[in-house]
Amino acid sequence: MEIKTDEYNVAYNSDTATAICKGSFLLSSAEEYAPILQILNTAAEQQPKQLTLDVKELEFLNSSGINMFTKFVISVRKKTTLQLVTIGYEGIPWQVRLLKNLQRLLPTLKLKLE
Amino acid sequence: MIQIFGHFIEEFQDDNEYLKICFSPRSVSLKQRWRTNGLSADFIADYLQAFFTGKPKNINEPNAPIPAHSKNAVKYVANELLENAMKFSDDTLGFATKIAFHLYDDKLVFHVTNSIKPEIIKDFQNFINELLQEEPNELYFRRMETNALDDNNHRSGLGVLSMICDYSAQVAWKFETLETSPPITLVTTMVCLEV
Numbered sequence: 001m002e003i004k005t006d007e008y009n010v011a012y013n014s015d016t017a018t019a020i021c022k023g024s025f026l027l028s029s030a031e032e033y034a035p036i037l038q039i040l041n042t043a044a045e046q047q048p049k050q051l052t053l054d055v056k057e058l059e060f061l062n063s064s065g066i067n068m069f070t071k072f073v074i075s076v077r078k079k080t081t082l083q084l085v086t087i088g089y090e091g092i093p094w095q096v097r098l099l100k101n102l103q104r105l106l107p108t109l110k111l112k113l114e
Numbered sequence: 115m116i117q118i119f120g121h122f123i124e125e126f127q128d129d130n131e132y133l134k135i136c137f138s139p140r141s142v143s144l145k146q147r148w149r150t151n152g153l154s155a156d157f158i159a160d161y162l163q164a165f166f167t168g169k170p171k172n173i174n175e176p177n178a179p180i181p182a183h184s185k186n187a188v189k190y191v192a193n194e195l196l197e198n199a200m201k202f203s204d205d206t207l208g209f210a211t212k213i214a215f216h217l218y219d220d221k222l223v224f225h226v227t228n229s230i231k232p233e234i235i236k237d238f239q240n241f242i243n244e245l246l247q248e249e250p251n252e253l254y255f256r257r258m259e260t261n262a263l264d265d266n267n268h269r270s271g272l273g274v275l276s277m278i279c280d281y282s283a284q285v286a287w288k289f290e291t292l293e294t295s296p297p298i299t300l301v302t303t304m305v306c307l308e309v
Contacts, residue, residue, distance in 0.1 A: 026151070028197070030261075060186070063194055063273035067261050074262040094186050097280050105258060 001039045008058075010036050017048035022057040025065035033068040040072045044079060051076075054087040055095060056114060066098065073102045073109065085110040119242045120286030122304050125225045131217040133161055136210040137200075151200065154213070155193035159185045162217060187281050191224055191305050194273040198303065199228040202238070207298055224305040235289070235299060241271050242287055250278045283307050 002011040008023030019040055027033050043051055053072075055061075061069075076084050086102060088095035090113035103109045135154060163185050192213065199211045209229040216223045230238070245253065254275040261270045277283040284306040292298045 026193070028201075060189065060193075062190075062197065063270075063276050064197075066276060067258070067270060067272055070258040071262045074259065092186075093184065094190070094280070101255075101258075101280075104255065 001042060003035055003039065010039055012039050012043045014043070014046060014048075016052070017043070017046075017050060018052040018054055019043055020054045020057070022059075024060040025058065025068075026060065026062050027064060029064055030067060030071075033064060037068050037072055041075060044072075044076055044082060047079075047082065049081070050083040050085060052085045052087060055098070056087055056089045056092075058095070061094070061098065066101075069098070069102060070105060073106045077106055083108065083110065085112060087112045087114060089114055115291045117239075117289040118286070119239070119289075120246055120304075121284060122286035122288050123223055123306055125214055125216065125223070125304075132214060133158065134212060134214040136212045137196075138210050151193055151196040154196060155189045158192040158213070158215065159189035162188050162215070162222065187307060188222065191277055191281065191283060191307065194277060195224055195226040195303055195305065198273060199226050202230055202234060202301075203228040204231045204298075209298075209300065221309060222307045224307075225302055227300055227302040230289075230299050230301045232297075232299065238301075239289070245271070245274065245278075245285075250275060254279045277305060281307065 003009070004011075005023075008021070008025055010019065010021050012019045021036075025033075025036075040053070073084070076082060084106060086099045086109060088099045088111075090096060096113060099109075099111050099113075103111055135158075137154075192215070196211075196213060199213075203209070203211055207229045211226065211228040213224065213226045215225070254272070257270055257272055257275060261272065274285055278285055286304045286306075288302040288304070290300045290302070292300065
């Protein structure tokens with residue numbers, strides 16, 4: 001599953017159960033983020049034991065994008081057998097803040113800062 | 115009539131570094147204007163980066179807010195302000211949306227002024243009052259939970275809450291109703307990032 005535009009790329013690799021987000025997320029509304037959320041939700045529905053969300057190459061995220069990630073994480077709360085892991089860069093403060101906020105919503109979330 | 119919400123710092127024409135951009139209301143479609151928000155925010159952040167002289171904050175604290183002087187902080191605030199202005203302005207009135215920022219030794223101050231559709235003023239002011247009365251972090255996470263359950267919530271306030279909670283911004287608003295017939299209301303959103 002993949003979405004590729006001039007501004008961003010979202011791809012899910014089912015072999016490694018990893019969703020990678022790259023580029024800039026500057027979409028205007030929940031409706032515009034729906035296809036990206038759909039990739040993440042579909043990945044979770046495949047019921048891997050561990051699902052990794054890698055945002056370290058995400059350069060920018062607006063508040064509608066924060067909304068999209070929080071919706072996804074809150075939906076994962078119901079999937080008690082799924083371990084969600086998130087990866088970001090320690091040197092990018094907004095990524096650290098985002099992932100810690102997501103961890104507050106889902107305390108079982110594992111956070112890896114590279 | 116003027117109504118102020120929060121600690122509003124007025125925009126002064128002074129000797130400090132400042133930049134102003136106006137967006138003509140009807141020159142391009144909303145979709146095209148949306149694309150320019152990111153470009154405009156990038157330009158503002160690049161421009162400010164060259165002049166920033168503030169002191170770095172300690173980013174090693176686990177819950178430290180994002181350093182204001184980072185290019186991302188400026189781009190984030192500028193983009194959110196422009197997004198909100200584009201979303202909620204009344205295109206029929208012909209008022210240009212204006213964004214201005216002033217750079218001081220200890221702070222960056224943004225002002226975005228746009229017209230506002232009359233039917234959304236009450237809800238907007240109710241949200242501002244809620245924001246000013248409640249603990250922002252609690253409100254932030256409560257809004258995330260509410261948004262996750264309600265796909266029809268198009269005005270979540272997450273942009274403003276993220277500026278306050280993630281970037282330690284101070285946000286205030288000025289509503290000015292002009293004596294026209296019918297009355298037209300302009301709203302100026304002020305964001306102050308201390309550095």
